[in-house]
Amino acid sequence: MSQLSLKHLEKSFNDARIIKGIDLEVSEGEFVVFVGPSGCGKSTLLRMIAGLEDVSEGEIAISGKVVNDLPPVQRGIAMVFQSYALYPHMSVYENIAFPLRVEKLPQPEVDKRVGAAAKVLQLESRLQHRPGQLSGGQRQRVAIGRAIVRQPKIFLFDEPLSNLDAALRSEMRIELMELHKRLGSTMIYVTHDQVEAMTMADKIVVLDAGTIAQVGSPLDLYHRPDNIFVAGFIGSPKMNFINGRVRAANGSTVVVDLGQLGIIELPRTSTSVAGQDVTLGIRPEHLKLGAGQFTLTITPNIVEQLGIHSITYATLPGGEAFTGLFEGNPDLVDGKPIELSFPIASAHLFDSKGLAVY
Amino acid sequence: MSDVARTTEVAAVDSPALVKPQRKVKARSTRAMIDRYQWYEVVALYAGIAVFLFFVLAPFIEGFLVSLKPLAQLFSTPYSFIPKNGSFDAYFNMWNSVPLLGLYIFNSFFISTIVTLIVVAVVVPAAYAFARFNFAGAGLLLGMFLAVNMFSGAVLLIPLFRLMRGLGLLNTYFAMIVPGAAFLIPSSIWLLRTYMLRIPRELDEAAWVDGASRLYTLRRVILPLAMPGIVVVAIMTFIGAYAQQFIFALTFNSKSEFMPLPVGLFAFFGKQEVQWNELMAASFVGILPVMVVIVFLQRYLVAGLTAGAVKQ
Ligand SMILES: Nc1ncnc2c1ncn2[C@@H]1O[C@H](COP(=O)(O)OP(=O)(O)OP(=O)(O)O)[C@@H](O)[C@H]1O
Ligand SMILES: [Mg+2]
Numbered sequence: 001m002s003q004l005s006l007k008h009l010e011k012s013f014n015d016a017r018i019i020k021g022i023d024l025e026v027s028e029g030e031f032v033v034f035v036g037p038s039g040c041g042k043s044t045l046l047r048m049i050a051g052l053e054d055v056s057e058g059e060i061a062i063s064g065k066v067v068n069d070l071p072p073v074q075r076g077i078a079m080v081f082q083s084y085a086l087y088p089h090m091s092v093y094e095n096i097a098f099p100l101r102v103e104k105l106p107q108p109e110v111d112k113r114v115g116a117a118a119k120v121l122q123l124e125s126r127l128q129h130r131p132g133q134l135s136g137g138q139r140q141r142v143a144i145g146r147a148i149v150r151q152p153k154i155f156l157f158d159e160p161l162s163n164l165d166a167a168l169r170s171e172m173r174i175e176l177m178e179l180h181k182r183l184g185s186t187m188i189y190v191t192h193d194q195v196e197a198m199t200m201a202d203k204i205v206v207l208d209a210g211t212i213a214q215v216g217s218p219l220d221l222y223h224r225p226d227n228i229f230v231a232g233f234i235g236s237p238k239m240n241f242i243n244g245r246v247r248a249a250n251g252s253t254v255v256v257d258l259g260q261l262g263i264i265e266l267p268r269t270s271t272s273v274a275g276q277d278v279t280l281g282i283r284p285e286h287l288k289l290g291a292g293q294f295t296l297t298i299t300p301n302i303v304e305q306l307g308i309h310s311i312t313y314a315t316l317p318g319g320e321a322f323t324g325l326f327e328g329n330p331d332l333v334d335g336k337p338i339e340l341s342f343p344i345a346s347a348h349l350f351d352s353k354g355l356a357v358y
Numbered sequence: 359m360s361d362v363a364r365t366t367e368v369a370a371v372d373s374p375a376l377v378k379p380q381r382k383v384k385a386r387s388t389r390a391m392i393d394r395y396q397w398y399e400v401v402a403l404y405a406g407i408a409v410f411l412f413f414v415l416a417p418f419i420e421g422f423l424v425s426l427k428p429l430a431q432l433f434s435t436p437y438s439f440i441p442k443n444g445s446f447d448a449y450f451n452m453w454n455s456v457p458l459l460g461l462y463i464f465n466s467f468f469i470s471t472i473v474t475l476i477v478v479a480v481v482v483p484a485a486y487a488f489a490r491f492n493f494a495g496a497g498l499l500l501g502m503f504l505a506v507n508m509f510s511g512a513v514l515l516i517p518l519f520r521l522m523r524g525l526g527l528l529n530t531y532f533a534m535i536v537p538g539a540a541f542l543i544p545s546s547i548w549l550l551r552t553y554m555l556r557i558p559r560e561l562d563e564a565a566w567v568d569g570a571s572r573l574y575t576l577r578r579v580i581l582p583l584a585m586p587g588i589v590v591v592a593i594m595t596f597i598g599a600y601a602q603q604f605i606f607a608l609t610f611n612s613k614s615e616f617m618p619l620p621v622g623l624f625a626f627f628g629k630q631e632v633q634w635n636e637l638m639a640a641s642f643v644g645i646l647p648v649m650v651v652i653v654f655l656q657r658y659l660v661a662g663l664t665a666g667a668v669k670q
Binding site for chain 1: 558560561563564565566567568569570574578579582583
């Protein structure tokens with residue numbers, strides 16, 4: 001049985017429909033990441049699960065029980081806020097102990113649980129400090145500590161790492177994953193950073209303007225995106241899109257005319273795309289220098305050398321932006337045309353509605 | 359430790375002739391560059407402060423000097439500001455010339471204290487409600503509070519008098535406490551509401567998620583963080599109540615045992631002459647409790663209490 005289930009969930013603020021019918025099942029112990037561009041409703045959805053926002057339509061069930069009208073504390077969830085929301089006038093100890101004080105637990109029990117949480121989060125030497133005296137990463141851990149002591153069934157995280165610097169972020173990412181392993185509880189994690197989503201998630205939920213664009217494992221989404229939105233959102237640098245028109249679709253292959261770039265033949269069984277305007281997708285990292293199955297020539301206008309790999313930016317004859325990512329430091333110069341290619345198998349095809357064609 | 363080691367090493371290597379004479383280093387100021395001034399800038403700053411202070415305090419200084427002078431000297435021509443053979447006699451004699459003076463001072467203090475307690479008790483929950491709850495008419499009510507403030511108490515004296523008479527409150531402490539509190543509450547709600555709006559809403563939400571009730575959150579989270587704002591409200595109310603009791607006492611009270619100091623001071627206006635020096639002395643002694651209260655409350659005016667609550 002799934003631990004959290006959302007059925008046709010909807011949310012409107014006055015007249016604005018923000019969440020437009022979400023169906024989702026989360027099983028126990030899963031690490032689920034909600035990802036999507038800014039303003040797509042990730043925080044709103046999380047706050048609905050937490051019980052901070054009313055549900056306009058639909059149903060939220062936790063462990064089989066509908067919780068639409070229950071206050072947060074009775075839902076068995078704990079939330080870590082986008083802004084840590086620590087109590088600045090209390091010590092780290094009292095911050096972590098706050099939920100236990102509300103429950104009026106006896107002092108020895110409070111000591112035990114706060115001590116255990118502090119140990120897990122390496123905050124033992126900081127317990128008497130105020131939040132204002134801590135670094136960003138430590139504050140984040142205090143906020144997590146406050147969630148841990150409640151021993152909730154489900155953890156909710158709203159972009160907990162978004163304001164940390166890059167180094168601290170990857171460090172905290174690993175700490176969070178270890179914490180998930182150790183506690184084994186269900187975690188729902190909101191981010192707009194697709195690297196966080198790819199590295200942490202068992203299951204990614206890609207949100208697009210209040211609807212689910214796709215649900216799946218990170219590699220699923222990477223290799224088999226359902227639509228052009230997910231294809232463009234997952235992966236960095238972004239997938240290249242080339243406009244084309246289908247010449248023929250005979251049930252085993254689809255022939256796409258890419259204009260000046262030539263004609264490409266893809267193994268696809270769909271016949272309904274015949275004659276349609278379509279989009280061909282190819283990830284920058286699937287491009288190789290030199291000739292291959294499908295070869296094209298571009299003139300990069302910017303080349304970025306990152307040591308481990310090089311990135312080129314160019315514009316195609318049809319006006320589309322085109323990015324290439326190559327291992328190492330090949331001899332690439334702005335303005336010098338290069339020949340590159342990709343294997344047919346790594347190309348994606350999307351129909352005129354933006355849905356993947358297989 | 360390592361620094362010392364390194365220096366000796368360097369000294370050993372360098373031949374004595376090459377060692378440069380150490381430059382005299384000025385004691386390093388602990389101030390940031392932006393806060394450092396030349397001596398003439400410092401002089402100018404203090405001169406400015408002195409002029410400003412003199413302007414503000416001149417009446418007080420003159421009042422104090424008057425309280426030191428014998429009465430005869432006050433009407434001498436040419437007038438001399440500096441008292442000749444000044445003494446603190448007035449501070450002792452005033453208790454005899456106006457026997458109820460101690461009671462007047464107590465009344466003033468008592469009325470202001472009660473008004474302050476009432477105002478704080480009413481304003482804290484009200485400001486929290488206006489800062490956190492969206493209820494119908496909140497904006498309208500706040501607008502009305504501002505409007506009420508535009509009428510001074512003086513305009514409403516006649517209706518207030520009838521009201522007080524109707525309620526049988528004339529010639530009691532209530533006659534001075536109730537209107538005093540009523541006129542001070544609206545602006546205090548505005549002040550404290552603005553202060554509470556600056557406390558991040560996520561703190562309420564975090565407490566709510568952790569199972570705290572609204573009242574528990576108010577007590578454990580909001581009140582401690584709003585304390586500087588509450589103290590400001592308390593100080594302003596206390597001073598406001600002290601200042602405005604004059605007009606209410608004059609109109610609604612005729613019993614001298616309930617009179618506050620500002621009205622009580624009229625007792626120094628004798629049949630033939632005004633005891634100016636004792637009047638001034640009594641005024642200064644009367645202000646003393648206010649000073650004590652302010653100094654006491656000021657300790658709770660801690661700035662930057664919300665540091666570290668949310669990421670900036
Ligand atoms: N209380 C509210 N009243 C009205 N509109 C709201 C409210 N809260 C959120 N919205 C709207 O809902 C939409 C989604 O907001 P939400 O905060 O869920 O976005 P998000 O996906 O979390 O974005 P971000 O990545 O920037 O945090 C936004 O367009 C926002 O304007
Ligand atoms: Mg958000």
